[in-house]
Amino acid sequence: MNRRHILSNTKITSKGNTAWLFKMAWRDAKASKVRLLLFMASIILGIAAVVSIQLFSENLKDNIQRQSKALMGADFIIDSEQIPxxxxxxxxxSLKPDASEVNFVSMINFPKNGGTKLVVVRGLxxxxPFYGTIDTQPVSAASTYQEEGGALVDATLLLQFDIKPGDSIKIGEITLPISGALKAIPGSTAISSSVAPPIVIPYRYIEKTNLLQFGSRKEYQFFYKxxxxxxxKLEKDLQPSLEEENADLDTHTSTSQRLGKRYENVGKFLNLAAFIALLLGCVGIASSVNIYIKEKLKAIAVLKCLGATRKQSFFIFLxxxxxxxxxxxxxxxxIGAGIQELFPYILKEFLPFDVDIQITAQPLIMGVLLGFFMSVLFALLPLLRTWYVSPLEVLRIGEVASEKPKKATIVVFIVILLFLFSFSFWLLKDALFALTFVLGILVTFAILTGISILSMKLVRRYFPKRAGFTVRQSLLNLFRPNNQTVVLIVAIGLGTFLVSTLYFTKDILLSKTSVGETSATANLITLDVQKDQLTDIVKTFETNDLELINNIPLVTMRMHSIKGVLVNTLRTDSTSQVRRWLLNHEFRTTYRDSLLASEELVAGEWTPSQSAKDPIKISISDNIASDANLTVGDPVVFNVQGVLMETTVGSIRKVDWGQLQLNFSVVFPKGVLENAPQxxxxxxxVPxxxxxxxxxxxxxxxxxNVTIIDLRQMYTIIEDIIDKVSWIINFMAFFSIVTGIIVLIGSVRNSKYQRIKESVLLRTLGxxxxxxxxxxxxxxLFLGMIGSLVGILLALVSSLLLALFVFKEPFVPSIIPFIVFLPxxxxxxLGIGLSNIRSVLSSSPLEVLRKEV
Known part of the structure; x- marks a missing residue:
């Protein structure tokens, strides 16, 4: 603090003068503006990340609630996967539906140029819709296509095949004129439309298409206004009765809740990244203020010599x-309010509606208050030292072990932990996850502090007395008075830990998003092939010089009883541990004699084939075993097209559902289902x-009637989605890494003021x-290597725990943190440390001392 300002200030004896406190705080801030600007940068980046994400989350939630009716097009829907x-x-x-629909996936053909495409046919x-609109070009097509008997065809599909309204489309065995280009309709999303674009036709033409045959996937929907x-109340009264009849009721309010949960995982990662950015800011505050206040102790002692009270000196810095x-x-x-404007453009492919961005007051107020509380809370521990500075410290040489405020320190520490837990719980919406995260930070802090103290003790005990002058002097700096070992190793280690944890987490999230395609894998799938069509389709493959890779039989069935309890009984049993979706699900099963590459046996023994007369042993996936509470040896009775089939769980498989291939929840051995309807x-x-x-x-x-899926198109769509997800994750990881680097720069840069005098004295002595x-x-170099290495190793452990217990994914550690972050x-x-003494080397010792004073 500038002593001329102190001595020239005649109001120092006016102990209650608040204006004097603010004036002193301002004068000292001007004299230390470089250090304080780096300190402020830590706060700015952390707050910007939290505010931008919170603003977008609130906007997303408000838009979902506001547009829930328009997204569904009705107040509620009753749907069934079969004719009710x-x-x-x-x-x-009895509820008098106002509209109805049947929809199914099928291939269509454009007679104009022979183009074909997998689509969702919606017969209305x-x-x-009663809410929202069918957006078409021309606009009139939405209201006239029913009367004209035409089709509304996805606008992107028309552009892709150079088709215009007025041309025709062949759907199954009928050909209809195209009334207009379909831009948007309630019930379709951008992703689903990319895979299978919607085609809307009048309901009366569905039967004439002759596409709804045995095994066809279809859905009947009844809309109500x-x-x-x-x-x-309606859902509570009707849902149990409808479930018994394999039907379901869906309201626009439950749809909005479901949509909110769908985007919850994206929000969770963004919140985690924001929380890490905020924690990095807190680390920057604590380390910077600790070093900053340490340098001010002499000035505070001078103030007290001139009559200032401990309360005044404390409040100046507070x-x-x-x-x-x-x-x-x-x-x-x-900055956060500006950044959140980008999120709708980044996430638009994932959202079934346009997000209307509005700036709400709550996140803005929270951002300002958070900046205040962050800075004060994490600065309190070092600020408490000003309270116990003795005026005699002006006369003492070297560092004085001032009285340590143990009770106050414990109280502040508890308040900081409560703040971190409360904020992380509010941000992450999970008490256990928040508690675990805070405990993890606490353990990491304790380990880093322990390693710092242990390093000082080891260096002191095994000090190389015969080493050269420079080596001895640098090692002495690690444990002698005024050392910065603990502060810097904790700051560097904790910053590296948080950044590396985020990087490893990013790899876990993106590890399942790679899409592989080789000549040995199938890239074209032909579905719904009837038994009498099988030979002719295989010949068509051979005619086109294509090899049949797989011929997979499918048999549809439902569960009739589980472990001796009827499914109808389980539907009404509120204490049952069986998940509800299993009771109404139509399983598409197959039979084969071997496991696939995407499957791993985790319990029981695989049964490749058996006689139909023997007890039937099936293999189920691990998720079915968990949801149905089944283990090896448990009985399950299936209803196979009206015929009851008794089976026993013979094995349980872990299935990699992320692979683009046909995987099955239930697999029968050969020799059992060959004569079943299939x-x-x-x-x-196809090359x-x-x-x-x-x-x-x-x-x-x-x-x-045959449905064809070209996985080449799927690969393109999925890779595009993966690129967007990767961009979001990498952006937030980069954002936090930048925050961490600025925190480290601030911490190390502020540490220079502890080495100026030593360096000047050394230079004065020759x-x-x-x-x-x-x-x-x-x-x-020693501080940087120890701090970053320990931080990365701790991040490795924490990421392994996250992978096992949170993401439930295998963890393959990346080498990037070791070859990039560590060096x-x-x-x-090292670079910042050397820049700290630049003024010592380029100026005379007296000039340096005058400048620093």
Whole structure:
């Protein structure tokens, strides 16, 4: 602090003068602006990350609630995967549906140019939608296509195949005129439309297409407009009855809740990244203020000699830190409000609606308050030292072991932990996860502190007395008074730990997103192949010089009883541990004699084949075993097209559902289902897009009921989605890494004021510039390497725990933190450390001392 300002200030005896406290805080801040700007940068980046994500989350939640009716197009829907039975139809009719639909996946053909495409056909009748609109070009097509008997075709699909309204489209065995281009319709999302674009036709033409055959996947929906109905009560009263009849009721309110949960995982990672950025800011605050206050102890002692009370000296720096926190919070909040405008553009492919961005007050107020509380809370521990500075310290040489405020320190530490837990719980919405995260930070802090103290003791005990002057001097700096070992190793280690944890977590999230395609794998799948079509389709493959890779039989069935308890009984049993979806699910099962590459046996023994007369041993996936509470040896009875089949769980498989191939929850051995009603799935590998298009035209013209999925298109769509997800994750990781680097720069940069006097004295005593450089280089290199290495190793452990218990994914550690972060952070610390003594080397000792004073 500038002593001329202190001595010239005549109001120091006015102990209650608040204006004097603010003036002193301002004067000292101006004299230390470089250090305080780096301190403020830590606050700004942490606040910006939190505010931007919170603003976007609130906007997303508000948009979902506001647009839930428009997303569904109705107040509630009753749907069924089969033609409703008599009882279900009676419930549907009693509520008087205002519109209805049947939808299914199929291939279509454009007669104009022979183009074919996998689409979702939606047969509509009635005034759907009741909320929102069918957006078409021309606009009139949305209201006239029913009367004209035309089709509304996805606009992107028309552009892709150079088709215009007025041309025709062949759906199954009928050809319809195209009334207009379909831009948007309730019930379709950007991702689903990319895979299978929607085609809307009048309901009356569905039967004429002749596409709904045995095994066809279809959905019947009945739409209701009932704005005054109590939807919660309706769902409670009707859902159990509908579930018994394999039907389901869905309200627009439950849809909005489901949508919110769908994007919850994206929000969780973003919140985690924001929390880490905030923690890095807290680390920067604590380390910077600790070093900063340490340098001010002499000035505080001078103040007390001139009559200032301990309360006044404490409040001067508290006002200073609080002001920086508020200013940093304001700047960070403003930056965060600007950043959140980017999120709708980044995430638009994942959202079924446009997000209307509005700036709400809560996150903005929270950002400013957070900046204030962060700066004050994490500065309190070092600030408490000002309270116990003795005026006699002006006369003492070296560092004085001032009285340590143990009770106050414990209270502040508890308050900091409560703040971290409360904020992480509010941000992550999971008490256990928040507690674990805070405990993890606490353990990491304790380990880093322990390693710092242990390093000092080891260096002191095994000090190399015969080493050269520069080596001895740099090692002495690690444990003698005024050392910065603990502060810097903790700051560097904790910063590296948080950044590396985020990097490893990013790798865990992205590890399952790689899509591989080789000539040995199938890239074209033919679905819904009827038994009488099988031979002809195989011949079509052979005619096109294509090899049949797989011929997979599919048999549809439902569970009739589980461990001797009827499914109908389980539906009404509120204490049952069986997940509800299993009770209504139509399983598509297969039979084969071997495991696939995507499967791993985790319990029981695989049964390749058996006689139909023997007890049937099936293999189920681990998720079915968990959801149905089944183990090896448990009985399950299936209803196979009206025939009851008793089975026993013979084995449980772990299935990699992330692979783009046909995987099954239930697999039968060979020799059991061969005579059951079934259809087939055929796969092949088509080398080029042109040959794939030719094959699809050939198959669709001969077998209009067959559905063809070109995985080449799926690869492109999925890779595009993966790129966007990767961009978001990498952006937030980079954001936190930048925060961490700035924190480290601030911590190391502020530490220079502890080495200025030592370096000046060494130079005064005749030390050469090269010797001073070597002393500083060795000290900072040691601190940088120890801190970053321990931080990365701790991040490795924490990421392994996250992978096992949170993400439930295998963890393959990346080598990047070891080959980039370890040398990079060590070099960064070394570079900043050497720049700290630049003024000592380029100026006379007296000039340096005058400047620093």
């Amino acid at each position: 039975n008599e009882r279900a139809q009676a419930i549907i009719d 009748e009635g005034g759907f 009932a704005p005054t109905v109590d939807l919660a 006002i200073q830190i609080s002001g920086i926190g508020i200013v940093g919070g304001l700047i960070g909040t403003a 259809f087939n799935v055929l796969t092949t590998n 080029t897009a042109e040959r794939s298009a030719a094959l699809q035209r050939d198959l669709v013209s001969k077998f209009p 030390a050469k510039n090269s010797q001073i450089l070597k002393i500083s280089a060795l000290e900072y 990079g952070i060590s070099a960064l610390v």
